[in-house]
Amino acid sequence: MANLFLVPKKIVTGKDALESAGPYLKELGDKALIVTDRVMVSTGNVEKLTTLLTDNNIRYVVFDGIHTEPTTEMVSQGIEVYQETNCNFLIGIGGGSPIDAMKAIGAMITNTGKLTDYMGKELKNPPPPLVAIPTTAGTGSEATQFTIISDIENHVKMLLKGAVLLPSLAVVDPVLTVTAPPKVTAATGLDALTHAVEAYTSRKAQALSDIFAVSACKRIFAHLKTAYQNGQDLEARNQMVLAALEAGIAFNNSSVTIVHGMSRPIGALFHVPHGISNAMLLEECLRFAAAGAPERFAELAQATGIAGEPLPYEAAAGKLIDEIGRLCRDLEVPSLEAYGVDRTAFGSNLDKMAGDALISGSPNHTIRQPSKEDIITIYKKLWK
Ligand SMILES: NC(=O)c1ccc[n+]([C@@H]2O[C@H](COP(=O)([O-])OP(=O)(O)OC[C@H]3O[C@@H](n4cnc5c(N)ncnc54)[C@H](O)[C@@H]3O)[C@@H](O)[C@H]2O)c1
Ligand SMILES: [Fe+2]
Missing domain, CATH: 1.20.1090.10 (Dehydroquinate synthase-like - alpha domain)
Known part of the structure; x- marks a missing residue:
């Protein structure tokens, strides 16, 4: 039996991974939607990223409306911000919740209908470039074709998938995780x-x-x-x-x-x-x-x-x-x-x-x- 093996296009690891990711980010677009949560803003992790983006002449908009276990509603808000502000790629920084939300927002920029339509189906249209920067050592969402979003109407945690959800770039830097309680x-x-x-x-x-x-x-x-x-x-x-x-x-x-x-x-x-x-x-x-x-x-x-x-x-x-x-x-x-x-x-x-x-x-x-x-x-x- 043959097996397919998929990984993100690029993975940067190590203590200075974030600082060294500038050139790889620059290849992906010139205006990023940063999808994150308020804790990431208060720990200073978002600032480390925005400083890096500014140093590399990449514009950005911060959407920090994600809470743990992201919902269809948060994804809709993120899509609106992405479209209104004319971004051309996405960066999720945080635990699995902001990264999953970033993937779902990206997917619904290019796939028609509602997110809930894709439960049990495959998301096929490639989203804008996706960058995952984990701040927890857990979900591995930076390297997966999955996103888990709660359908608040039906109280179901939807597992959505598509090879197109694999990030273009994963930045795996241990320094970002030291503040995790x-x-x-x-x-x-x-x-x-x-x-x-x-x-x-x-x-x-x-x-x-x-x-x-x-x-x-x-x-x-x-x-x-x-x-x-x-x-x-x-x-x-x-x-x-x-x-x-x-x-x-x-x-x-x-x-x-x-x-x-x-x-x-x-x-x-x-x-x-x-x-x-x-x-x-x-x-x-x-x-x-x-x-x-x-x-x-x-x-x-x-x-x-x-x-x-x-x-x-x-x-x-x-x-x-x-x-x-x-x-x-x-x-x-x-x-x-x-x-x-x-x-x-x-x-x-x-x-x-x-x-x-x-x-x-x-x-x-x-x-x-x-x-x-x-x-x-x-x-x-x-x-x-
Ligand atoms: N896509 C996948 O392949 C996949 C796999 C497993 C789980 N998941 C999903 O990921 C989500 C959970 O992600 P998670 O467990 O990483 O938690 P999370 O993203 O919900 O974060 C948990 C809490 O920790 C805080 N936090 C994160 N990093 C921190 C840091 N460095 N310092 C201080 N606080 C920090 C967050 O702000 C939040 O309050 C769930 O929705 C789960 O279903 C996805
Ligand atoms: Fe898990």
């Missing part, structure tokens, strides 16, 4: 870990995505705890931005599976941040997937050095999942209850959540196919 570092780092583990154990895994998934897992196991405990540790931050990028490349060319499928409905209905809802589900979902199909989990345990010595598949898979569970506890991932989710409301939405999880398509890539009943059982286990 521990909770954001934990949530986003565990999102990256979920991407890597799901990519490796997906039915769609391929030889090249495996390489990136293993490397991402190794870096995360070695450095996420340090980045969480000491956000100023630039080496740990650098390892984590690389891991998030690698994990993004891995799942972009393989897929995510049951965890992401089940995580989006929790985010849509109860507004739990993406990385946290993944982390809440991670151990239970992986135990489900590995039961009866432990080989790929065992291989990953060996490849990352978690298994230590050659072990039977079940034992090696168990070691990997134990290690992941330990990391989630070290990073103080809350339970649904501790996060403040209403148990009764959760219970009465189980059927919708399981249905929405399956409709997203992600659970079908799991190495062990889950049924709707299996998904409901896992959701219930989160309240034990």
